Amino acid sequence: MHTPLQNIVHIFLSYLYTQLAWLYDIVASSVSLGMWRHWIACALPYLDGPVTLELGHGPGHLQNLLFEKGISYFGIDLSRQMGLLARKNTTAAITPILTTGDVHKLPYKCHTFHEIVCTFPTNYITEDQVLREIHRVLIPGGKLVILPMAWIKSTKSIYRLAAWLFSITGQAPEHAQKKVTKYFTQMLTEAGFICQPHMIEIQNSLVLLFQCYTTPEDNLG
Numbered sequence: 001m002h003t004p005l006q007n008i009v010h011i012f013l014s015y016l017y018t019q020l021a022w023l024y025d026i027v028a029s030s031v032s033l034g035m036w037r038h039w040i041a042c043a044l045p046y047l048d049g050p051v052t053l054e055l056g057h058g059p060g061h062l063q064n065l066l067f068e069k070g071i072s073y074f075g076i077d078l079s080r081q082m083g084l085l086a087r088k089n090t091t092a093a094i095t096p097i098l099t100t101g102d103v104h105k106l107p108y109k110c111h112t113f114h115e116i117v118c119t120f121p122t123n124y125i126t127e128d129q130v131l132r133e134i135h136r137v138l139i140p141g142g143k144l145v146i147l148p149m150a151w152i153k154s155t156k157s158i159y160r161l162a163a164w165l166f167s168i169t170g171q172a173p174e175h176a177q178k179k180v181t182k183y184f185t186q187m188l189t190e191a192g193f194i195c196q197p198h199m200i201e202i203q204n205s206l207v208l209l210f211q212c213y214t215t216p217e218d219n220l221g
Contacts, residue, residue, distance in 0.1 A: 021081035039150045040119045042207045046145045055118035060086030067092040106133045115143035131191040144212040151206045
């Protein structure tokens with residue numbers, strides 16, 4: 001159950017993804033003490049294409065990093081405003097292939113993508129329907145990379161304040177790292193993925209990342 005403060009924050013976040021999308025980077029950078037883009041970039045070493053789909057692409061920072069690696073990139077986001085922002089933020093010479101749509105019913109053919117990535121997704125990422133759709137559009141033996149959470153670690157007051165603010169947005173407190181890792185591992189394993197969690201230390205923070213694979217015999221869909 002959410003506290004009244006968390007309810008207010010969640011309402012604000014719903015606007016931040018839509019009407020206030022132009023404020024997204026400012027808010028994300030503020031509550032993470034400038035670490036937001038660095039956290040997202042932690043997924044990059046685990047992605048090698050050649051054809052990658054990003055779920056919930058947001059303002060498009062990962063797309064630019066993937067373009068630099070020469071990866072063929074597709075993105076989908078429920079927010080039309082985020083799609084406009086991602087197109088505006090692209091640094092590539094080509095127009096990114098972005099779709100406004102629902103991850104519960106991905107508008108792609110079966111076995112289209114070699115890998116799928118999502119960073120800081122909401123609760124949809126553990127829903128059965130979404131995980132079935134991910135299976136369907138991945139090639140057999142395809143890869144799923146999820147970066148669900150990060151934790152700010154420091155005894156300094158400014159970092160402790162940032163950690164508190166970040167937890168209000170839905171991130172688990174630092175002491176819940178093992179519990180969160182176990183929860184995601186269980187959910188992804190039950191959904192049929194071969195799953196390996198990674199804890200990445202970067203400056204005064206920890207980033208949780210899951211590197212998952214479908215089996216070569218997986219022909220769901």
